[in-house]
Amino acid sequence: MNGPQLLQQHAGKLATTVGACYPGSHAIFRGQDLHRDLQSLDWVDLYVYGITGRRLSAAQIELLHAIWVNTSYPDARLWNNRVAALAGTTRSSANLGVVAGLALSEAQVYGGLAGMRAISFLQMAVRRVAAGEDFEQLVLAEARARRIYGYGRPINSTDERIPVVLGIARRLGLDGGEHLRIAFDTEKVLLPHYSQLRMNYAALHAALIADMGLSAREYQLLRIPTFMAGMPPCQVEAAGKPPGAIFPTPVSGVAYAGMAPRPWPEAAAEK
Template sequence: MKPLTLLEHVGCLKTQMGACFVGSRAVFRGHDLHAELKDMEWVELFVFGITGRRFSAAQLRMMQALWTYTSYPDARIWNNRVAALAGTARSTGNLGIAAALAISEATIYGRGIDIRAIEFFIRAKKQVEDGGNLTEIVASELKQKRSIAGYGRPIAAADERIKPIMALARSLGLADGDYVRLAFSIEEILSAGRWRQSMNCGGLAAALAADFGLSPQEYYLFSFPAFLAGMPPCYIEAQQKEEGSLFPLTCAHIRYEGVAKRRWKTAED
């Protein structure tokens, strides 16, 4: 069976990523955080931490805007609702918002879509470069997975974020990247066909990230704070209002559809 390789790792962290030398300095991916990196914007440091690479000012501006444009302080939205419920239940803001971010890693929106969307774009572009036909690639993906991440939307047809994202991308000279053009070509195919789906913000954001050179995992980690700015307002308002007053439900709001009332019998041998 396997050798005991874990013994090599006991007691000591060997790392390329960084260290805190308490009382003297902190190293972040090889660089002194308070000297070499001290002028970095937070988003720049965050993306540098994920990728180890530097990005242009225009790209960083766009990345930050992707988070700005997806932060809605609407406490009905499932992830935000968690932050707000923490407020109404008088839990801590940190717990509520951390849980809301964890909830944002969903299958039909958020991180689950993000990673699938960028992975498909990268794969589709390669297939097209290898001589594939985009319509056939899209049809095959739909046949296999029944949906294409980044197209269609669970609760609405159109996505109000596309217009402002594209306006900013154009002003920054980032609107004509290979992946953004591919994303719109896929939208044309999907809207013309029987599928009738348009691109959503998740699709466009993933295409921009792919144009910036992010890998699926890098983009997945980058997207983590995407909804964050909308969450504290939901927590704050719920916490300021009367406790328990957010989305109260009476007993009659439970619609029971299960087994009829019955008597319990203790299980015997």
């Protein structure tokens, strides 16, 4: 059934299993009383529970905290933080600046979409290897046909976050998953052919989260706040400076390749 008949079934009501608010009384969060049953939950624990409908272990929640903490770079030169900083320099609202920065975090090459493609590749590789496919041939065919996301990094191919977060995963006993093994094995296959394609942070946290049993869609929702803690410092600092003082660009700084300078007719100027 589709079209008007389908819409009629849903008109005037909301069918939901995720929750409801009863002002003046209580709120239900996935079948539990938010204020009574879930008061002791860590915020990340609640966030994951809202996405997946299941509770992760304390060790898994701690690892998610580590993934987010170690991605919180308050550097306004980074593409998404720059937006938050520019919002501050124009005296925009704090909320709009951070939301705009989060929207830009869904970048194709080094943001949310890159992570989505990384986890999709790793989950596909685990399935196909389990079905008996040759792993090395799979990786090289994928690399030749399209980019394998999660490998390669501009400016410096060494990703300083990997040893830190991997060390935390080892301490928590969460470094033995199949997706993490495939992620490192992929790097071993790629490097002899593409020396610049070292594993980056996207592949690492995509693998760790895949080993927690999350789907690609759940991962996409889970990683939304990944960069967020780095944005407010940039916005606060920019708002404390004179308006327009963040990344001003003089005319001499523009590499112009258009038409050469030409005279402006006096008649047009008078108008």
